[in-house]
Amino acid sequence: MAVPAHDPRDHEFALKYDISITKVVSPFEKSYVFEGPYTGDGFAINSSNQLSGLDINGLSCKEAASKVIIWLESSGHGKKKVNYKLRDWLFARQRYWGEPFPVVYLGDTDEIVPLPENELPVILPELDDFTPTGTGEPPLTKATSWVRTIDPISHKPARRETNTMPQWAGSCWYYLRFMDPNNSTALVDKSKERYWGPVDIYVGGAEHSVLHLLYARFWHKVLYDIDVVSTKEPFHCLINQGLILGEIEYTAYKDKDGRLISADCDCNPGDHMHEKISTEKVIKVGDYHLLKDNPNIRLTARAYKMSKSRGNVVNPDDVISEYGADSLRLYEMFMGPLRDLKTWSTSGIEGVHRFLARTWRLIVGAPLSTGLYKNGTVVTEDEPTVAQLQSLHRCIVKVSEEIQETRFNTGISAMMEFINAAFKWERLPKSVIEPFVLLLSPYAPHMAEELWSRLGHFDSLAYEQFPEPQSEYLRESKIVLPVQINGRTRATIMVDEECSEAEAFGLASANEKLSKHLFGKTIKKLIYVPRRILNVILETQKASS
CATH class of the missing domain: 1.10.730.10 (Isoleucyl-tRNA Synthetase; Domain 1)
Structure with missing residues (x-):
């Protein structure tokens, strides 16, 4: 990084080899005194160059960066660029299923001509064999009579694109079609789209959201740019439901001689033989799962993602037949x-x-x-x-x-x-x-x-x-009432919300903690604030001469 004042590794290196350390970011707006290395956000210091006329001292890091970029562009030394983590999307698939591209190539050239709207949609041809060709060419190349066509505009011989669009092309905008499924002239009627959209809640798995919903946003934003939809975002709220794992599986381990060993032994049970233990042979003690016949043997307990290979898939039909759908x-x-x-x-x-x-x-x-x-x-x-x-x-x-x-x-x-x-x-x-x-x-x-x-x-x-x-009907009928004796809280009692002073004192007198302070004493005064407090003032005992 070459910033010894603001990177721990550079700082250590500079100290070892006696390299000068210049602080250029301070956590304080007006004070430069701090122990290094400082790695947080802050304000620019020691950052002025008289020859260039650039001075960013006192600016926040964000403001300083913007000013440096402006100076680099204006002086011809650099150009602003926004970096995105997103990469180009490979949109062509070498398979039969998928939406055909609505384009043709003129003759045997690579000149691409888009098809007019009256030629849409392009329908996939019927194929008896849509397995891979083995040559790298898509399966659609087998439909020779479909591939060879005529350009409807120039009326010249042409050939169709044999790659298809990925499945995202058809699944990324279906929520819009739900709003107007029978429209034969437009993707969605504008008034219906404004009424129904955007989608209030979209529920999907975490993997689903990373891919499908990311692409759905791309698709929606393109449709917004061409004035098909009225909103920039397709969904108000996204909820990712958690994965449901299979039943907990219990595993016991054995050494090379076939003797059971505990999962918490000093050796590594993973290096030994293991066998699956049925649930009825397991007991749980505290946080541990033990072998019922030998409680000295601790087992490992783990749930795995449901899969056919593990044999832990639960068939909903079986559950419904025994317990019902509800x-x-x-x-x-x-x-x-x-x-x-x-x-x-x-x-x-x-x-x-x-x-x-x-x-x-x-x-x-x-x-x-x-x-x-x-x-x-x-x-x-x-x-x-x-x-x-x-x-x-x-x-x-x-x-x-x-x-x-x-x-x-x-x-x-x-x-x-x-x-x-x-x-x-x-x-x-x-x-x-x-x-x-x-x-x-x-x-x-x-x-x-x-x-x-x-x-x-x-x-x-x-x-x-x-x-x-x-x-x-949501107000609690019972409340906790603090009871004081001579201004000192001695206990609390449960009373009805509309409890009277006499009722409150009666409950206080029956309370074990309070009764010992009241026994044999003379009540001078009761101070009762409904729903707040009961204070019992006792007569002060005069000392005998």
């Missing part, structure tokens, strides 16, 4: 935040499956229940209690927030808490259960639709407004 859907959301890496566990589905079963039993009743109402549920027309409304609206708030933040797992936890509370109620008011079913519907749509129908509705719940919380 259980599979719910479990995938319950595994963790959408963006996180997660490990699959088939046994984990049983938990959410039980939750759905409990929800069904709560609303519909047990299979042999005789208390079903006319709509096939145990739900009543009773007016809900304040406690029931508070439970519902706390659930609405939590589920709504977590949907926005794509933390579906904690939203499901909130619904589980609601069901636990509802099982303790003597009555299930319809005005409380119906909003809960709407909360459940994005997570378990099939079951929610069935419950909605049984609650007496003929139309799909998809047309219903999503529940909104009401603030009056």
